Amino acid sequence: MSALTDPKGAIAELTRPEGWVLGVSVAFLLFLLAALLTGALGPTYFLFLVGLAGMYALLSFGLNAQWGFTGLINFSVAAFFGIGAYGSALMTASGSPIAGGYNPLVGLVVALVVALVLALLIGIPTLRLRADYLAIASLGLAEVMRLIVLNERWLTNGSAGVRGIPGFFKGWPVLSTFPETMPGIRLEVIPGSPVILETAFWRASLNVLLVLAFAGAVYFVLRRAHRSPWGRVLRTIRSDEDLARALGKDTYSFKMQSFVLGSLIMALAGVFYTHLNLYVGPGDLDPITTFYAWVAVILGGSGSNRGALFGGIVIVTIREGTRFLNDVALPIDPAPLRLLLIGIVIVAVMRYRPQGILPPQRELIWPSAVDGGGAPETPDSGVRERKGGGGDE
C-alpha cells in the first residue's frame, strides 16, 4: 500500500524487505477485493476501515516526526489526538455545550491552534532538559487531558460525549450534497452476491477523500522535511544532541519545531476522527491510542514515513480484523486477543527486526543536490541493512 502514496519509487530500486511489504500489501488488497466482491465485506464498512487506517497513519506520522526524527519520547499522543477531536467537535456539533454550529474548517483551525498552544506549554519547560522529562510530563499531560474531558461537563459534556457532529464537508459546494445526489448502484460481479452502493457508501467515500487529502499533505511535508538539512539536524539530535550543539545548532528550537509539528499532525488525526465517527467521548482519550501509535511507529521502523504508514495499516488490520473472529468459535474474546496479537507482533519485531519493517534506508540528502551535484547518481541503498560494510582497515 505504501507504493500508492509513493508513485516515484520504482520497483527496481526496492530492497528486499520493501519488496516483501509490497507483495504482502498487494496480496492483502486482492484479498480485500475478493471479500468485497463476494459480499463478505460491506463496501461502506470497508471505506470506514480505509478512513480508520488513514487516521492511524496520521497518528503514526505525528509520532514519527517526534520520536522517529528527533528521538522525543511523547506519551501523550492520545491527548493531542483528543484535542483535535474535541476541538473540532465542540466547535461544529449541534450538541456542543459551548459554541457549536461553526463550519468544520473553523473547527479544524481552532483544534490546531489549541494543540499548538498545548505543545508549546509542554515543550517550553521540558525540551531544555534530558529526554526523560518530556516522557514524564507527556504521560502526565495525557492523564490530565483525559480527566478534564471526563469531568468538566460544562465544556465537554463529560462522560456523555459530544453528539450531532456534521460531516467535514458540510456547507461546501457540491461535496456537501454529493452523497444524496449520487444514485444507488447495484453491482453483480459474482452472480448471486450483488454489491449495492448507496448514500452511506458515498458519504464514506467522502471521508476517505478527506483522510487521503490530510495524510497525503502530511506525507508530502514530512518527506520533504526528512530529506532536508532540517531533518538532518533532527537526526543528529536523535543520535547525539551534544554534537549538534557543538556544531552550532540551536537544538532546543529544533526539538520544539519537531514536537509542535508532530503534535499538530496528531491533532489533525483527531479532527478527521471527529468527522468520521460523528461522536466523540472521553474513551477516545484512553492511553491505548498512544500505545497503538507507538506500536505502529516501532513496527514500521522509527524515522521512516513509509514505515509509519505501514504500521498504521497493520494496527487497523489487527484492531478491526479481530472483529471478524466473532463469527468463528474461539476460546477467547476478540478484545484481549487483539492485545495479545499486538504483543506478539512487538516481541517478534524486537526479536527479529529491531529496526522495524521499513526503516529509512536511503541516504537522506536534498533531492536536487543529489541529482545535480557531484554525488553518485543512485544514492546508496540499504544503509541500515548492511552490517560491517567493509572498508575498515
Next chain:
Amino acid sequence: MSEGALPKDDAVLRVDDLQKSFGGLAATDHATFAVERGTITGLIGPNGAGKSTLFNLISGFYEPDGGTVEVNGTDVTGMEPYQVADHGLIRTFQTPRKLEGMTVREAMLVGPRNQPGESFLRLFASPGSVGESESANLADAERILEEFEIDHLAAQPATDISGGQMKLVELARAMLAEPEVLLLDEPVAGVNPTLAKKLKSQIRRLNEQGTTFLLIEHDMEFVMDLADPIVVLDQGHVLTEGTPDGVRSDDRVIDAYLGGGA
C-alpha cells in the same frame, strides 16, 4: 611557527580567570591563557588536571562560576554552545560521536553552519535556495573528504568505520563549519600510528591554510611535534606556557606529571 613569547594581541580565544567547581573540587582554578591566531596551541596536563572541563567551559557546555571567555574579541561567557559555535569556535569530542543511520557523506553535511535548509519554512517557501546550498555543501564535503583521503568512505554507514577514521571524519566535518578556532579533544587517542600520522599532517595542512587549533593530547610525542606554544594545566590552573622545549625542561611540569612536590 610562532615564538611563544609574542604579545597576544591577536588572540582568537582568550580565557581570563576562569573558575569552575564541582562540589568542593576546583576543576578549573583561575585559569588564564590566550590562543593566538594562526597557532596550533597544545593543552597538556596530567590526568585530572581539568583539561576537558576547560574545553567544556570554553565551548559553552558548562557555565563558569567566574571569569570570562572571549572568542574573536566577543565575550561568549555563559552563552549556549550553539552561540559559541556561531562565533567561530568549533569543538570535537574525546570519543567520536556516532550518527546512527547516516552515511559518512550525510554526517559531513551536518557540519556547515546556518544552512538555509535548516529553516523549516524555507523548505517550502524557497526550495530552490535550499537545493543550491545543499549542492554547494555537498561539493565542499566531497572535496574535503578527498583532501583527507577518505572519499572512499563517503557512502559507508558512519557507524561502520574504524575509530581512527571516525576521528578523521570528525575533523573533516568540523572544517565544514568553517571554524576560526578548532578545539580538538584528544584527536589521536586510540588511533593507530598510521592514521595518527595522517591526522597530524592534516592538522598541519589546515593550520597552514589559516585555521587556529587548540588541542588536548596525551600523546607527548604527537603534541610536542605539532603544537607551539604549549599550555600546561595542573589542578585546574595554568602551570606554565611556552615552546615545547621550554615546557619539556621545566621542573614544575616534570613534578606535576610525576606527582612530586605535591
